[in-house]
Amino acid sequence: MGIVPGVAMPRACGVGMIGLGTVGGAVAGLLLRHGEEIARRAGGSLVLRRVAVAHPGRPRAVALPDGVLVGDARAVIGDPGVDVVVEVMGGLEPARTYVTEALAAGKSVVTANKVLMAARGEELLAAAAAAGTDLFFEASVGGGIPVVKAIVESLAGNEIREIVGILNGTTNYILTRMARDGMGFGEALVAAQRQGFAESDPTDDIDGHDAAAKLAILATVAFGARVVDEDVYREGISRITARDIAYARELGYAVKLLAVARQSDGGIEARVHPALLPADHPLAAVNEEFNAIMIEGDPVGPVVLEGRGAGGGPTASAVVGDIVDAARNRWRGACGRLAWGGAVRRPVLEIEEIVVPYCAFLEVADRPGVFARVAAAFGDEAVSIASIVQKSRGETADVVLLTHEAREAAMQRVLRRLRALDVVAAIHAVLRIAG
Amino acid sequence: MGIVPGVAMPRACGVGMIGLGTVGGAVAGLLLRHGEEIARRAGGSLVLRRVAVAHPGRPRAVALPDGVLVGDARAVIGDPGVDVVVEVMGGLEPARTYVTEALAAGKSVVTANKVLMAARGEELLAAAAAAGTDLFFEASVGGGIPVVKAIVESLAGNEIREIVGILNGTTNYILTRMARDGMGFGEALVAAQRQGFAESDPTDDIDGHDAAAKLAILATVAFGARVVDEDVYREGISRITARDIAYARELGYAVKLLAVARQSDGGIEARVHPALLPADHPLAAVNEEFNAIMIEGDPVGPVVLEGRGAGGGPTASAVVGDIVDAARNRWRGACGRLAWGGAVRRPVLEIEEIVVPYCAFLEVADRPGVFARVAAAFGDEAVSIASIVQKSRGETADVVLLTHEAREAAMQRVLRRLRALDVVAAIHAVLRIAG
Numbered sequence: 001m002g003i004v005p006g007v008a009m010p011r012a013c014g015v016g017m018i019g020l021g022t023v024g025g026a027v028a029g030l031l032l033r034h035g036e037e038i039a040r041r042a043g044g045s046l047v048l049r050r051v052a053v054a055h056p057g058r059p060r061a062v063a064l065p066d067g068v069l070v071g072d073a074r075a076v077i078g079d080p081g082v083d084v085v086v087e088v089m090g091g092l093e094p095a096r097t098y099v100t101e102a103l104a105a106g107k108s109v110v111t112a113n114k115v116l117m118a119a120r121g122e123e124l125l126a127a128a129a130a131a132g133t134d135l136f137f138e139a140s141v142g143g144g145i146p147v148v149k150a151i152v153e154s155l156a157g158n159e160i161r162e163i164v165g166i167l168n169g170t171t172n173y174i175l176t177r178m179a180r181d182g183m184g185f186g187e188a189l190v191a192a193q194r195q196g197f198a199e200s201d202p203t204d205d206i207d208g209h210d211a212a213a214k215l216a217i218l219a220t221v222a223f224g225a226r227v228v229d230e231d232v233y234r235e236g237i238s239r240i241t242a243r244d245i246a247y248a249r250e251l252g253y254a255v256k257l258l259a260v261a262r263q264s265d266g267g268i269e270a271r272v273h274p275a276l277l278p279a280d281h282p283l284a285a286v287n288e289e290f291n292a293i294m295i296e297g298d299p300v301g302p303v304v305l306e307g308r309g310a311g312g313g314p315t316a317s318a319v320v321g322d323i324v325d326a327a328r329n330r331w332r333g334a335c336g337r338l339a340w341g342g343a344v345r346r347p348v349l350e351i352e353e354i355v356v357p358y359c360a361f362l363e364v365a366d367r368p369g370v371f372a373r374v375a376a377a378f379g380d381e382a383v384s385i386a387s388i389v390q391k392s393r394g395e396t397a398d399v400v401l402l403t404h405e406a407r408e409a410a411m412q413r414v415l416r417r418l419r420a421l422d423v424v425a426a427i428h429a430v431l432r433i434a435g
Numbered sequence: 436m437g438i439v440p441g442v443a444m445p446r447a448c449g450v451g452m453i454g455l456g457t458v459g460g461a462v463a464g465l466l467l468r469h470g471e472e473i474a475r476r477a478g479g480s481l482v483l484r485r486v487a488v489a490h491p492g493r494p495r496a497v498a499l500p501d502g503v504l505v506g507d508a509r510a511v512i513g514d515p516g517v518d519v520v521v522e523v524m525g526g527l528e529p530a531r532t533y534v535t536e537a538l539a540a541g542k543s544v545v546t547a548n549k550v551l552m553a554a555r556g557e558e559l560l561a562a563a564a565a566a567g568t569d570l571f572f573e574a575s576v577g578g579g580i581p582v583v584k585a586i587v588e589s590l591a592g593n594e595i596r597e598i599v600g601i602l603n604g605t606t607n608y609i610l611t612r613m614a615r616d617g618m619g620f621g622e623a624l625v626a627a628q629r630q631g632f633a634e635s636d637p638t639d640d641i642d643g644h645d646a647a648a649k650l651a652i653l654a655t656v657a658f659g660a661r662v663v664d665e666d667v668y669r670e671g672i673s674r675i676t677a678r679d680i681a682y683a684r685e686l687g688y689a690v691k692l693l694a695v696a697r698q699s700d701g702g703i704e705a706r707v708h709p710a711l712l713p714a715d716h717p718l719a720a721v722n723e724e725f726n727a728i729m730i731e732g733d734p735v736g737p738v739v740l741e742g743r744g745a746g747g748g749p750t751a752s753a754v755v756g757d758i759v760d761a762a763r764n765r766w767r768g769a770c771g772r773l774a775w776g777g778a779v780r781r782p783v784l785e786i787e788e789i790v791v792p793y794c795a796f797l798e799v800a801d802r803p804g805v806f807a808r809v810a811a812a813f814g815d816e817a818v819s820i821a822s823i824v825q826k827s828r829g830e831t832a833d834v835v836l837l838t839h840e841a842r843e844a845a846m847q848r849v850l851r852r853l854r855a856l857d858v859v860a861a862i863h864a865v866l867r868i869a870g
Contacts, residue, residue, distance in 0.1 A: 030592055030734060040659070041591045043774035138589065144735035146581075146589030154573065154581030156476045157465055157755025224475070282741060285720050292739075299465060299748030300579035304727075304741040306717060313734030320592025334769035339478035 011044030013327035016082035016107075017051045018073045018098055019089030020060065023112050023139070024051070026312030027086060027319045028062045042324040044331055050076040077102045084326045086319060087111040096120055103127045103135065108326035108335060112139035112319055118213035118229035121220055125340040133335045136322035141214040142167065142291045144314030145307040146321070151222050151295065152338060158297030160222040162262040164434060167214040167272075169289035169309045170198045170205035171237050171257040175274075176287040179245045179254065185238055197289045197310075207236035208272040211259045219261035219270050222295070226343040227261070227270050233351040235273035244361050244429045247400050248276050251389065253359070254284040258434055267347035269354050274431055276359050281435040352409040357386065359402050361428040362418065366397040370423045374399065377417035381410045396425050402433070446479030448762035451517035451542075452486045453508045453533055454524030455495065458547050458574070459486070461747030462521065462754045463497045477759040479766055485511040512537045519761045521754060522546040531555055538562045538570060543761035543770060547574035547754055553648035553664035556655055560775040568770045571757035576649040577602065577726045579749030580742040581756070586657050586730065587773060593732030595657040597697040599869060602649040602707075604724035604744045605633045605640035606672050606692040610709075611722040614680045614689065620673060632724045632745075642671035643707040646694045654696035654705050657730070661778040662696070662705050668786040670708035679796050679864045682835050683711050686824065688794070689719040693869055702782035704789050709866055711794050716870040787844040792821065794837050796863040797853065801832040805858045809834065812852035816845045831860050837868070 291309025627633035726744025
């Protein structure tokens, strides 16, 4: 479909872009270098008419035709030859203002901006619906992985029950190096920076902010509920040690930074934290900088989508896919074809309300009676222990404790009890277990 | 998107179905039981108006409203209240006739029929284009995995270079049991039949016909080329032994029935055969009855989609996704939104022209000088040996030989030479290596 070889194609769609960084440059390059092939697949041509940058005079990696570069986003939004506005500048403002203005002007908008969609997605989708136009944002989650379209279109017959994702390539690369090469967190971070998989300030990735924004977007489209980035509970990976990972592996688990959104009885769970995954879980073998999302739907069962979650090429693939979608709608007078009617109000649960199994990595005094006291801390809170592994280190012993499912609030009380025990030398990590 | 809570929805789409087997029953059940939720997501309701079956009087697992069941497919196609015709009867005829008539009548058509699409897909897509309507067929490949939409829409900006898939759940289940439990082929087949993953006559699955049909469909949409099931080279899995699989594992490989379609210099490769996959390949850990497809695109890189490839629920998910797509187009007057303009003519290569590394499992006489003679058979055809593993079994020795990349024609000549050597007791299997 979408292949029109050797046929005259009178249809064209004017594309304007705001921003020309890594993603914008890749999008422009793709449209300019592969325009004919894309036109064959799309059923009409995509013409890059305007690109707004802060400094139009500066030299660029991609050679744009004369007159395309402008210094003002409004020159893109206001150009009557621009049908689709592509926002790849990132950040909340002025991106929000530009997108809002473009929608109000009846333009179709394609954005790769996760910060914007996670914070203001609902407002912007409502603005698009009010203007009778399209807002597409596939590139805001999972780079080139077609997850938004899968949820909104392919799985429209399903009730989505759960989404479990590895949504941040930087942290997945770091955890992969720690697991595979025994690196410490700091060393693996430096390796990620050298490979270009981590920014010089990697805070947003390491502390789970990036994954939380993406999860908020997925939860919104999957559950039809309003979930913003600030609703998502977050724990980062900076406290994970190579020793935790090695112990987890001995027990048959991988350690991943998971993003979990789940429909549960009282509301919606939305959380990003390091977690143990059984070695045979579909996400356990997703390594390096790759992202993957497992969607559990009824009646489809589990569907897993995997690919490169960042970088110019994969993100440009998603942006151009969205531009083609927008163009096809404009050519057929079908903008707003995927009606957005607003979100259902379901509460997002506090982390204390979730129920999962846990794994605790402790260091305890290596002498008789200690075990009984540690076990009592769990028993007193009715948290049931599933298995215990102990390794003597001389004065102390490493203890790895796996629990059955327990309410987070109860587990937090167990930890307070453990901290108060003089025989517990350290609580290295407490990880939730997925799958 | 597609969520319209508490809003009056005047839009309805009449659905007619031909066939009420496993898939049809699941589709009807989904539309009847979850109609309201699907309507919220779709932006309008899907109303099941007519279902044609051979014996309307027979008792059914799904309770349909009075008057819905009819005995004649033409009563579905000709009903003015039916907007979308869902063909889930399977087989080439009369399905082809019914689909053709429905398209000519301006109905949108959704089919789950791989046999039909693999043999006549191009003709039917052209008929849909001529009638200005839609033909959707997501359910014909990979059950609930949204692979057709991913290729045609999400990845429209990419040049698809290669598709590697595990497209048949029956054979994947059999190979999984052979690998995991050491079963022989026959024993694993019986286990698959007991689990309901294999038909009583499993020929179409075992010999690769089913996977070949699905690969033809994917190659057609991915490459914009005409590839029909008969173009696909096929080898089945019935000659694979548990011993081959055990040896492969020792060498770090899994054995899978792979479907490979690739753009190569002289044309298109399209082949289904058992193959060795490196243990860290994304498809190597796809087990049981699951299907998965790896799409290699430029610029997206590798994208892997995994899920249940068969069964009522997953297939119904894909069918209903397509019905929603068709309904959204009808509501917006945008049928034929994904223009099909015909296929590019690129030749499908003969198997002798492909170039891959090989793995040969031989049994040879266990005495001096044998190795040199075996190696010479490779050397004389300029097929370069990458590694050799030998295990004595007394009189004979098992030899596993891995080659560097070689042309299939050369490898076939090597095999003829080996068969002519008196020191070669048996050639157990020769498998292509992927990844």
